[in-house]
Amino acid sequence: MEERTFKIDENQEHQRLDKAVALFLDVSRKRVKDLLDDNHIFVNGKSAKASYTTVLNDRITIEIPEDENTEVLPENIPLDIVYEDSDLIVINKPKGMVVHPAPGHYSGTLVNALLYHCKDLSGINGVNRPGIVHRIDKDTSGLLVVCKNDKAHKAISEQLANKTCHRQYVCIVHHPFSHEYGTIHAPIGRSEKDRKKMEVTSKNSKDAITHFTVLKNFREYAYVQCQLETGRTHQIRVHMQYIGHPIAGDPTYGYRKTLETNGQLLHANKLEFIHPTSNEKMTFEIGLGKEFEQVLKELEEME
Numbered sequence: 264m265e266e267r268t269f270k271i272d273e274n275q276e277h278q279r280l281d282k283a284v285a286l287f288l289d290v291s292r293k294r295v296k297d298l299l300d301d302n303h304i305f306v307n308g309k310s311a312k313a314s315y316t317t318v319l320n321d322r323i324t325i326e327i328p329e330d331e332n333t334e335v336l337p338e339n340i341p342l343d344i345v346y347e348d349s350d351l352i353v354i355n356k357p358k359g360m361v362v363h364p365a366p367g368h369y370s371g372t373l374v375n376a377l378l379y380h381c382k383d384l385s386g387i388n389g390v391n392r393p394g395i396v397h398r399i400d401k402d403t404s405g406l407l408v409v410c411k412n413d414k415a416h417k418a419i420s421e422q423l424a425n426k427t428c429h430r431q432y433v434c435i436v437h438h439p440f441s442h443e444y445g446t447i448h449a450p451i452g453r454s455e456k457d458r459k460k461m462e463v464t465s466k467n468s469k470d471a472i473t474h475f476t477v478l479k480n481f482r483e484y485a486y487v488q489c490q491l492e493t494g495r496t497h498q499i500r501v502h503m504q505y506i507g508h509p510i511a512g513d514p515t516y517g518y519r520k521t522l523e524t525n526g527q528l529l530h531a532n533k534l535e536f537i538h539p540t541s542n543e544k545m546t547f548e549i550g551l552g553k554e555f556e557q558v559l560k561e562l563e564e565m566e
Contacts, residue, residue: 394410402529435485
C-alpha cells in the first residue's frame with residue numbers, strides 16, 4: 264500500500280478536506296470519497312470527514328491501496344541505459360514513452376521495460392511506480408534516475424526535496440528573447456477550468472522556480488536551457504507559457520500554429536546527484552534526439 268503525506272499551507276487552508284486531497288493526488292472527489300469511506304485518509308493521525316475544513320499546518324496522510332485489478336507485467340522493451348549499478352539506473356527516456364502505468368497506459372511504459380530488465384526495484388511508490396523517484400512527461404525525452412532499493416530511493420528523494428539533485432533541460436520556444444537569462448518564480452497549481460492542466464495561480468498552488476538561459480535566438484523561436492529549482496508537474500511548460508514563450512509543439516500549453524512535431528520540444532539533457540552509497544557526485548549529460556536535432560538544423564538554415 265502506497266502512503267502519501269502533505270502539509271496544509273496558506274494556499275490550502277480553509278478548504279474542504281476532500282477537495283484538498285483531490286487536488287494533491289490529482290484524482291476525482293469520488294475517488295477521495297471512497298478512500299475516506301474506507302478509512303484511508305487521516306488528519307494529524309486521526310480519521311476525518313470529507314467536510315472537514317483544513318487548518319494551516321494540518322498533516323494529511325493518505326493510504327492508497329494497490330489496484331488489485333491491474334497487474335503491471337514485465338515487457339521486453341529496449342532501454343537506453345546511460346549508467347547502472349546495484350543501487351540505481353539512469354535512463355535516457357525516448358519521446359512518446361509514458362513513465363509508469365496509469366489509466367489508458369497499462370503497457371509499453373518505462374516501468375514495464377524496467378521490470379523486464381531489473382530483478383529488483385524500490386517499492387516505496389507501490390507496484391505501479393516501482394523505482395520511480397521523479398518523472399518526465401510522455402513527450403519529453405531525456406534523463407531520469409530509477410532506484411533499485413528503498414535506501415537509494417529515500418536518498419535521491421531527499422536530494423530532490425533539498426534541491427541538491429540538479430535537473431537541466433533544453434527546449435525550443437516561440438519568440439526570440441531580448442535578454443540572455445532570467446528566473447521565473449511563480450506558483451503552480453491545478454487549473455480550476457481544466458483538471459488536466461496546470462497553471463500559474465495563487466490558489467491551491469506550490470512554489471515553483473525555473474532558471475533559464477537563452478542559448479540562441481532565431482527569427483521566430485529561441486533555443487533555451489532551463490534549470491529546475493523545484494519540480495512541479497509540467498513546470499517548464501507552464502512557466503514558459505506564463506512569460507509568453509510557450510514551448511514549440513506543446514499541444515497543451517502552446518500555440519495551435521507551431522512547428523510540426525510529435526509533442527513539445529523539451530529534453531532533459533543533464534542530471535546531477537550524489538550517489539546514495541559512494542557519496543560520489545554523479546553527472547550525466549545526453550545529446551538531443553533526432554527530431555529535436557532536425558528542427559534545430561532547419562531553424563539554423565532558415566536564418
